[in-house]
Amino acid sequence: MTTNTSEHGAVPFWRDERYIQIIAQVIVVAALVALFYWLIHNLLTGLAALGIPLSFRFLGIEAQFDIGETLIEYSRNSTYAQAILVGLLNTIKVSFIGIIFATIVGVIVGIARLSRNWLVSRIAAVYVQVLRNIPLLVFLIFLSTTVFHKLPRVQQALALGKMAFLTNRGIYTVWPVPAEGWNVYKWLLLGSFVIGVLVAIYFYRQGLRTGRMPLYWLWGFLTFLALSIIAWFVAPGAPLALDYPYLAGRNFKGGQSLTPEFMAILSGLVIYTSAFIAEVVRAGIQAVSKGQREAATAVGLTSFQTMRLVIFPQAMRVIIPPLTSQYLNLTKNSSLAIAVGYPDLFAVGSTIINQSGRAVEVILITMAVYLTFSLLTSLFMNWYNRHTRLVER
Amino acid sequence: MFRKPLVILLVLLAAVLVVAACAGQQPAEQPAEQPAQEQPAQQEEPTPAPAAKTTLEVVKERGKLICGVNQAVPGFGFLQPDGSFAGFDIDFCKALSAAIFGNTDSVEYRPLTAKQRFTALQAGEIDVLIRNTTWTLTRDTELGANFAPTTFYDGQGITVRKDSGITTLDDLEGASICVSAGTTTELNLADQMAARGIEYTPVVFETADETTGAYLDGRCDAYTTDKSGLVARMSLFPNPEEHMILEETLSKEPLGPVVRHGDDQWFDIVTWMVFATFTGEEYGVNSQNVDDMKANATDPNIRKLLGVEGDMGAKLGLSNDWAYNIIKQVGNYAEIYDRNLGPNTVFNLARGLNSSWIDGGLLYAPPIR
Numbered sequence: 001m002t003t004n005t006s007e008h009g010a011v012p013f014w015r016d017e018r019y020i021q022i023i024a025q026v027i028v029v030a031a032l033v034a035l036f037y038w039l040i041h042n043l044l045t046g047l048a049a050l051g052i053p054l055s056f057r058f059l060g061i062e063a064q065f066d067i068g069e070t071l072i073e074y075s076r077n078s079t080y081a082q083a084i085l086v087g088l089l090n091t092i093k094v095s096f097i098g099i100i101f102a103t104i105v106g107v108i109v110g111i112a113r114l115s116r117n118w119l120v121s122r123i124a125a126v127y128v129q130v131l132r133n134i135p136l137l138v139f140l141i142f143l144s145t146t147v148f149h150k151l152p153r154v155q156q157a158l159a160l161g162k163m164a165f166l167t168n169r170g171i172y173t174v175w176p177v178p179a180e181g182w183n184v185y186k187w188l189l190l191g192s193f194v195i196g197v198l199v200a201i202y203f204y205r206q207g208l209r210t211g212r213m214p215l216y217w218l219w220g221f222l223t224f225l226a227l228s229i230i231a232w233f234v235a236p237g238a239p240l241a242l243d244y245p246y247l248a249g250r251n252f253k254g255g256q257s258l259t260p261e262f263m264a265i266l267s268g269l270v271i272y273t274s275a276f277i278a279e280v281v282r283a284g285i286q287a288v289s290k291g292q293r294e295a296a297t298a299v300g301l302t303s304f305q306t307m308r309l310v311i312f313p314q315a316m317r318v319i320i321p322p323l324t325s326q327y328l329n330l331t332k333n334s335s336l337a338i339a340v341g342y343p344d345l346f347a348v349g350s351t352i353i354n355q356s357g358r359a360v361e362v363i364l365i366t367m368a369v370y371l372t373f374s375l376l377t378s379l380f381m382n383w384y385n386r387h388t389r390l391v392e393r
Numbered sequence: 394m395f396r397k398p399l400v401i402l403l404v405l406l407a408a409v410l411v412v413a414a415c416a417g418q419q420p421a422e423q424p425a426e427q428p429a430q431e432q433p434a435q436q437e438e439p440t441p442a443p444a445a446k447t448t449l450e451v452v453k454e455r456g457k458l459i460c461g462v463n464q465a466v467p468g469f470g471f472l473q474p475d476g477s478f479a480g481f482d483i484d485f486c487k488a489l490s491a492a493i494f495g496n497t498d499s500v501e502y503r504p505l506t507a508k509q510r511f512t513a514l515q516a517g518e519i520d521v522l523i524r525n526t527t528w529t530l531t532r533d534t535e536l537g538a539n540f541a542p543t544t545f546y547d548g549q550g551i552t553v554r555k556d557s558g559i560t561t562l563d564d565l566e567g568a569s570i571c572v573s574a575g576t577t578t579e580l581n582l583a584d585q586m587a588a589r590g591i592e593y594t595p596v597v598f599e600t601a602d603e604t605t606g607a608y609l610d611g612r613c614d615a616y617t618t619d620k621s622g623l624v625a626r627m628s629l630f631p632n633p634e635e636h637m638i639l640e641e642t643l644s645k646e647p648l649g650p651v652v653r654h655g656d657d658q659w660f661d662i663v664t665w666m667v668f669a670t671f672t673g674e675e676y677g678v679n680s681q682n683v684d685d686m687k688a689n690a691t692d693p694n695i696r697k698l699l700g701v702e703g704d705m706g707a708k709l710g711l712s713n714d715w716a717y718n719i720i721k722q723v724g725n726y727a728e729i730y731d732r733n734l735g736p737n738t739v740f741n742l743a744r745g746l747n748s749s750w751i752d753g754g755l756l757y758a759p760p761i762r
Contacts, residue, residue, distance in 0.1 A: 050515060050537040051654050066583045066595045068569075076583040142605075149610035168612050169569060242601040250557075250614050251594070260612065261596065339577065341598045341607065350574050351597065354508045357536035359515070 045359040047360065058356045059084075065351055067343045069259055080352055084362075087348030088369055094262065094330040094344065095373070098269040102330060103272060103323075106277025111307070113282050124278065131275040137336055144340040146262035154251060162244050165252055168260055172245035175256035183237030188231035196224030261342035265334065273330045280326065284319035285311055316388045324381035328374045335370070345369060411453060447654075448659035449493070449710055452520055457499040460486035461519035464504035465601045467556040468625040468733050469525050469545075469741050478502045481733040482523040484723055485544060485650060485667070489521060491718040492666050492711055506600055507576045511536045514653055521663055522651040525619065527577045532651075541650040541663040542671075544726075546746040546755055548642035549581045549618035552627065555637050557614060562589060562641050568596045571613035573604045578618050579645035601626065619646045621742060622735070628739045662709050672698050673725030673759035674749050680724045698761050705761055716761070726756060 013019045047053055059081040066076055071089040074082060113124035131139070151168040152158050158166040164173040200220025207213035232239060246256030288311050296306040338347035349362045356362075452458050463470030470480045487497035503519050514522045515537055525547070526532075528540040551570070553559040559568070562585065567591055572579050574597045586593050596613055598604040605626050608616035618626070620638060627633045650658050650667065673679065676695050678686050687699045696702045699720075700713035707713060723729060726749070734742045748754025 049655065052515075052535060052537045064583060065579045066586070066593075068596055075588055105671060145606060145610070149607060149612050153611040168610060179487070251567050251569065253567075285513050338599050339603070341596050341603070343597065347574065347597065347599075350508045350599070354511065354576070355580060357511060357531065358510050391411070 039083040043360065044351075052357065054360060055358075056361055058358050058361070061356070062353070063293045063352070065355060066339075067348060069262065069343055070103060080356060083352060084345070087343060087345035089347040090343055090348075091331075091337075091369075092372075093335055094266055094269065094337065094342065095334050098266055098273070098330050098334065099265075099327050101270040102273040102277055102326070105217060105274035107281050107382070109278035110273060110281025111285070113278060114285055128278050131271055132188055132279070134272075136268065136272050136333055138341055140264060140336055140340050143268050144260070144264040148264050151260070154247065155246070157252075165245055167252070169251055170257045170259045172252040172255050173245050173261065174245065176240040177243045179238050179241040181235040181237035181239035185231060185235040188235060189334045192224050192227035195227055196220045245348060249251055259342075261337070261340050264340040265337040265342045265344070268340075269330050269333055270335075272333070273326055275365045276326050276329070277323065280319055283322075284315035287318045288314045313388075317385075320381060320385045320388065324378060324385075327377050327381065331373050331377060332370055413681045419599045420595075448656045449662065452493060453565075454531035456494075457501050458486065458490050458493065458521070459501045459503055459519045460489070461505045461510055461513055461522040461524055462486065462502045466525060466622050466625045467628055468738065468742075469621065470504075471522075472504065478504075479733075481545065481729060482525060484729045484733065485523050485670075486521070486533050488670060488719045488723040488729075489650075489663060489666050491722040492662065492669070492715040495712070495714070495718050497722050500739075508574055508599070510750045511538065514538060514651060517653070520652075520659075523623065523649075525648045526651050527619075528649060529577060534565055537654040539654055539660045540653045541660070542667045542758075543647035543649040543669055543755075545621065545648040547619040547621050547646035547648055549578050549617060549644040549646055550623050550642060551615045551617045552608070552623045552636050553615045553639060555635055558613065560639070562639065563591065565593055565615060566591050567593065569596055570613065570615045570617055571598065571604045571608045572617055573597070573601055574599050576618070577646065582617055585643045605630070617643070619648070622742075624740050624742060658710055662711065664733065665709060665761070666715075666719060668758035668761065669698065669719050670726040670729060671749065671756045672761055673716070673720045674727045674756070675751060675758065678720055678725060679728055680721055683717060683720045692705070694760070694762075703762070 014023075022177065032270060044054060060079055061081040062077050063080050064076050065083075065085050067074055067083065070086045071093060072086060073083075074086050109124045109127055112120050115121045115124070149168050150168055154167045154169050156167075160166075162174070164171065169379060197220060200216045200223075201215050203216035203219050243256075244256050245252045245257070247253075292310055292314065293306055295304075296310040301309065334344055335346040336351060338343035341347075345366060349366050353359045353362045394511055396508070446454070460483075462478060463480075464472040464478070468479065468480055470482045472755075473479055483502070486500050486502065490500045491497050493499070503513065504524075505519075507522060510522055510524055510526065511532070513519050522538075525545070526540075527547075528543060532538050551562070551565070560567060565586075570593050573596050574583060579595070579597065582593075582595065596607060598607060601622075605616060607613055609630065616623070616626075620642065623638050627636055627638075632756060647701055650663050652663050672694075676698065677694065678695060678698065683699070686695055687701060690696055690699070690701070692706065693702065695706055699717045700706055700715070703726070704713060706715045709715065724732070730744065730747065731737065734740045744752070744754060746755045748756065750757040
């Protein structure tokens, strides 16, 4: 009886829990929207009162300043939009490379910290405790001023034969550049790669059929390597030439160079973030029950095999979510690059703010870009997380 | 499972629309403000803010002036070891305080980096910006700033190591040059190098300390900023005699106080504060003889300046002895210059363009009458 009446509206809707929930949410959203509206309205009227209304037209104007490190063509005649793109690409460059190296270092340190070797685990523990407890900005300025700026000057460059030079203007190394045979060779290289992949797939299929999985990726890679070496000699003329760095005037020219600013921000981000990643990895490994390791040892796996085949795959499901946070942190922390002189998005944005006076607009763009980076990283890592998640029994 | 979230989503959407509609109506009472995206919105003056307090009222009520300054350029704006500020720009903050309050201590100094300064000014964090700031068209218009008369005519220069063999700009081919972020120097450098077809690498740091640090470590072949700044920073170098400033001047850098758009009275006060120091020098009124002049001067120009006749102070919204206080407590332009940059200082900068027009310089104040 009671259930019947309540379903037919005997209980007024303001006492019905289902409605209360919805109404509460509506009120919260309305309040939030009103708050944001009020904030934005405030901003717009404030700017209008100052005679500088919000406008993105400045993006099409010539930037008129130079940027030290660019991945794309850029000069002082380029537009502000292109300057922002230069900064954005520099941010992507340092974040992407940073994430890769931080992961490698972090995993090694994290595993080392669990090592039964006393010295190895102590060193790893000190690494983690020291580095994650120094503020990143302090660490970056330390790296920049006491490490990279204190490298030898150009005239006294530390040379590795003709191959590489270490100076406080950067590291210069010999670098392959396309030569006469490159046009033919690049297609041969592509062909070798395709064949290599096909070989790998063949061995993988065979592994599935026979139940004894060969090292299919190794076979694929060796095929690719062998074919590309053969192709080198088949190609008309040498496909690649070596571009040696040489001292021209005040700086080195030629070859490949890494500026001290880039190295300072990259090494700072990698070392700092790897300390956190090491802890994440350690936590993940320790979350795998002891029985798994004992069982793996019992069936005769070596300790490396145990780690690779038993422990790590299970640890991954614990590791990935916090690892994603660390990746996001690294990307966002790259905005500290301005402190060491690396022209990332934020640094270029600072200059633009000062030259164009468009502070609000530039900050809005900067925030939107970092948000997009972070969301894309999250998206990828969430996809990877679903992919590697073990099916629980 | 799917129905409930969908219902909630729809309800939320409706709520958003309702709120947006309500919110959208409010500003409709003030027409031509909200939906004017396509038209040139700048031309339409927005409805004036409801008679807000003027800057002068705010400053007087607060009991002190907030002055945006530099803390890293000796001679202009420098934080001294005892925690006080000193320098050429600082003295103009003091002069403004003297004009308003009759004493030089009612100032709060707010040290700002080059890129913070305009935002701080726009946001009303500071009342006046006196931080070796170059007057340019863009800043005057788009940054919403008003420039008071130039107090220091400067030009951008380049410091190099003497043993580097660089003597002219053209020797800088292929060089790395250290610059501070957010200054006109970044643009001047790009302009000059493009005009001469010189290839170079700018290395941009956020503060003057980082910039000179990188230069001293040899990261850069050269360091560029305004020439006065170069002289000032060189006085801090460990071995100043190993460095030199190139002859060439890259740009015009008129430096002076800056205020926000929108308060003409405040702009007038800052403008005439500067003119008062010029006028003082022009008529030979200085902090030593100002009392004597006030009592005995017969020249109407001096009598008006010192508030003996006329009501010049009242016209500015100040007391009539505003200029007397400036000159008595801070000094005229020559005294301010000599105290901070003159022959008795480590900088020993020649007056050059920064002389009164009587001596062939550019300092020329309109009559105070």
